[in-house]
Amino acid sequence: MKKLTLFMVVSLVLLLSFNVMAETVTVEYWNLFGGGDAEFMDEIVKEFNETHDNIEVDSTRLEWAEYYTKLKTATASGNGPDIAISHVTRLPEMINEGLAVPVDSAAKEVGINWSEFNQNILQGTEKDGKHYAVPLDTHPLVLYYNKDMLSEAGLLDEKGEPKTNDYMSFLKTLKEESSAEYSMTNWTKLTAEGHYRFWWSLYNQLGGKPFLTDGEITLEKDKAVKAINYMKEIYDKGYAPLHSEYMENVNLFRNEKAATLLTGVWITGTLESTEGLNFGVIPMPTMLDQRASWADSHTLMLPYSPNQDLETQKAALTFAKWITDNGALWAKAGHIPSKNTVKEDEQFKNMPYRMDYVKAADYVTFDKAGSHTWGIRSKMTTALSKVWKDEITPEEAVDMAIKDIDRLISR
Amino acid sequence: MDTYRKLVKKYNFLKALPFILPFTIVYLIFLIFPIFRGLWISLHRWTMVRKMDFVGLDNYLYMIKDPAFWESLGNTLLFVVLSTPAIVITGLVFALICNQKIKGQLFLKISFFLPYVLSVAVVSSIMVYLFQPHSGLLNSVLQNFGVDQTIYWLGQDALAWFVIVFATLWWTVGFNMILYLAALQDIPESFYEAAKVDGATKFQELWHITLPLLKPITWVITLLQIIFSFKIFAQVWLITGGGPGTATRPIVQYIYETSFKENSLGYGASMAFTFFIVLVAVSVFQIYFRRRKEG
Numbered sequence: 001m002k003k004l005t006l007f008m009v010v011s012l013v014l015l016l017s018f019n020v021m022a023e024t025v026t027v028e029y030w031n032l033f034g035g036g037d038a039e040f041m042d043e044i045v046k047e048f049n050e051t052h053d054n055i056e057v058d059s060t061r062l063e064w065a066e067y068y069t070k071l072k073t074a075t076a077s078g079n080g081p082d083i084a085i086s087h088v089t090r091l092p093e094m095i096n097e098g099l100a101v102p103v104d105s106a107a108k109e110v111g112i113n114w115s116e117f118n119q120n121i122l123q124g125t126e127k128d129g130k131h132y133a134v135p136l137d138t139h140p141l142v143l144y145y146n147k148d149m150l151s152e153a154g155l156l157d158e159k160g161e162p163k164t165n166d167y168m169s170f171l172k173t174l175k176e177e178s179s180a181e182y183s184m185t186n187w188t189k190l191t192a193e194g195h196y197r198f199w200w201s202l203y204n205q206l207g208g209k210p211f212l213t214d215g216e217i218t219l220e221k222d223k224a225v226k227a228i229n230y231m232k233e234i235y236d237k238g239y240a241p242l243h244s245e246y247m248e249n250v251n252l253f254r255n256e257k258a259a260t261l262l263t264g265v266w267i268t269g270t271l272e273s274t275e276g277l278n279f280g281v282i283p284m285p286t287m288l289d290q291r292a293s294w295a296d297s298h299t300l301m302l303p304y305s306p307n308q309d310l311e312t313q314k315a316a317l318t319f320a321k322w323i324t325d326n327g328a329l330w331a332k333a334g335h336i337p338s339k340n341t342v343k344e345d346e347q348f349k350n351m352p353y354r355m356d357y358v359k360a361a362d363y364v365t366f367d368k369a370g371s372h373t374w375g376i377r378s379k380m381t382t383a384l385s386k387v388w389k390d391e392i393t394p395e396e397a398v399d400m401a402i403k404d405i406d407r408l409i410s411r
Numbered sequence: 412m413d414t415y416r417k418l419v420k421k422y423n424f425l426k427a428l429p430f431i432l433p434f435t436i437v438y439l440i441f442l443i444f445p446i447f448r449g450l451w452i453s454l455h456r457w458t459m460v461r462k463m464d465f466v467g468l469d470n471y472l473y474m475i476k477d478p479a480f481w482e483s484l485g486n487t488l489l490f491v492v493l494s495t496p497a498i499v500i501t502g503l504v505f506a507l508i509c510n511q512k513i514k515g516q517l518f519l520k521i522s523f524f525l526p527y528v529l530s531v532a533v534v535s536s537i538m539v540y541l542f543q544p545h546s547g548l549l550n551s552v553l554q555n556f557g558v559d560q561t562i563y564w565l566g567q568d569a570l571a572w573f574v575i576v577f578a579t580l581w582w583t584v585g586f587n588m589i590l591y592l593a594a595l596q597d598i599p600e601s602f603y604e605a606a607k608v609d610g611a612t613k614f615q616e617l618w619h620i621t622l623p624l625l626k627p628i629t630w631v632i633t634l635l636q637i638i639f640s641f642k643i644f645a646q647v648w649l650i651t652g653g654g655p656g657t658a659t660r661p662i663v664q665y666i667y668e669t670s671f672k673e674n675s676l677g678y679g680a681s682m683a684f685t686f687f688i689v690l691v692a693v694s695v696f697q698i699y700f701r702r703r704k705e706g
Binding site for chain 2: 069072073076093097189190191192241242243244245248249251252255257371372374375378382385386389408
């Protein structure tokens with residue numbers, strides 16, 4: 001009799017505890033953030049877990065360089081995470097390979113309102129009318145400027161904002177009338193993407209068509225060449241230095257050798273912590289015909305899994321909804337939050353600098369070219385670098401890039 | 412009696428088996444199998460996710476017509492030709508210096524060898540810091556001495572090669588030096604004493620005793636250096652990224668970019684397998700050449 005009672009008590013306890021455990025859903029979350037970004041993301045995950053009893057987000061941080069290889073192989077073998085970060089420019093690749101699943105049905109259950117998002121950013125995550133990811137942020141190129149040097153050259157208007165109407169003469173005046181060695185600096189190491197991003201912005205300011213449309217190359221040669229010539233003028237006249245490494249060019253601005261810095265919003269934190277630097281920031285100025293700038297964007301996608309579980313999907317999207325609702329937290333890292341509603345958030349409005357460039361999100365053009373995006377970037381970068389070395393003309397460079405891209409997509 | 416001997420042999424082999432088996436299994440799975448699997452992959456088109464498409468020798472034909480492949484192979488060869496004599500001879504010179512009974516001999520040995528202990532990421536960061544055009548240490552020092560022009564160490568082809576060879580030399584010369592030092596210790600003192608009796612100068616001692624006796628180790632060091640240099644990747648990737656443009660991109664980097672950035676693993680595998688054959692041929696040729704010389 002005693003043994004039977006003991007058995008029943010133990011199994012009852014086990015059953016009850018099992019029931020309690022079944023209430024908490026674990027969400028496996030992979031991301032590729034490093035440095036300052038990583039710390040902010042960890043804080044966000046921690047706060048979500050503390051405020052949500054029945055969901056436990058387990059985040060794994062992977063190295064940026066190997067992230068996509070690992071994500072793709074894990075997902076393809078059925079061992080992928082429940083939710084993962086993906087740059088919007090790599091999302092088409094994931095969708096084409098069947099690694100990303102549509103999120104519409106689960107999103108509806110969780111109450112995600114697509115109209116709250118910045119529509120420009122949201123467009124990048126849609127295909128054939130379906131949503132494949134929840135946009136988290138966008139990080140475009142912006143122009144940081146040294147307030148002291150600009151006022152020296154008389155280039156600040158009554159509101160204290162830079163007069164960038166005719167950008168080339170803006171640079172000329174800066175060089176001649178201020179104590180700066182360089183009017184502007186941007187990341188110009190020849191093998192790296194920095195100068196490609198500047199070129200892509202200029203090309204879109206001319207209204208250029210995308211690299212690829214439906215598998216055909218639709219790069220407009222004359223606009224591409226015009227963009228290159230614009231950049232060449234800046235480098236030839238010494239307004240900005242060539243060959244600068246990534247941190248070097250940031251430090252040129254921090255050491256007040258360069259009056260302006262054209263780089264991504266993610267550097268705001270670093271600049272804020274520089275003592276004695278009196279700086280401001282504006283979205284990338286219109287240097288050619290219309291407003292546009294290069295950007296990429298982080299999104300949260302649901303990787304394919306052989307046993308799709310609606311409960312886990314809902315939990316994952318609850319997490320996605322919460323992060324985007326509380327976009328001000330992520331904005332601490334400098335990124336522009338994806339939801340328009342965050343702009344009303346007091347916390348966000350009180351952050352210095354962020355309000356100055358938040359409207360840049362409306363003008364970003366993603367260089368999406370299906371699965372070949374990052375390959376095309378490097379082909380264009382190589383072609384551009386030959387122009388800066390005076391080895392070929394801009395026309396030859398565009399021809400070379402088109403030829404290389406053609407070989408890439410037909411392989 | 413014959414059957415008995417056969418049984419003993421078999422028994423001895425069976426006794427040795429448990430000792431050989433662990434290594435052999437690991438060796439087969441992680442070294443031998445991937446070589447054949449790589450060959451198999453090179454006959455397909457594969458983007459890692461979908462099923463592989465068999466395409467026969469298409470990848471190899473594409474490779475022969477690919478200018479980027481030949482350029483990166485040429486870059487690798489250039490690096491081998493530049494770095495091998497430099498690092499082997501410098502290793503020898505350092506070993507000769509460290510073999511002298513002078514004050515500070517131990518300090519010299521340690522300082523020449525120490526960089527070898529560092530990881531490639533650390534070495535590359537140091538070199539970038541040294542050679543950055545606008546805020547690098549070297550250019551700052553030069554500017555202090557009145558050199559006005561900014562030298563673009565990493566932005567011009569020839570200079571970029573110089574930086575890579577210099578970085579590799581500084582990093583790995585210690586290894587060659589150690590091998591040479593060991594060989595120098597093996598030369599009997601009596602040889603030098605006999606030479607002194609005959610009135611030989613230091614230079615004659617070096618030329619007629621030391622160097623000839625170092626021939627065998629020099630062959631080994633040169634072969635090792637050639638193979639290491641062929642496989643170069645990490646320091647180029649971290650210092651110049653294969654640039655400016657693709658001017659310093661070695662073959663291993665091109666294989667990596669093709670396979671993991673452009674998702675063409677089949678094509679990458681075909682280049683990798685070809686490279687493997689090239690390395691095997693280089694080694695075989697060297698060993699054969701050496702046998703002939705000594706035979």
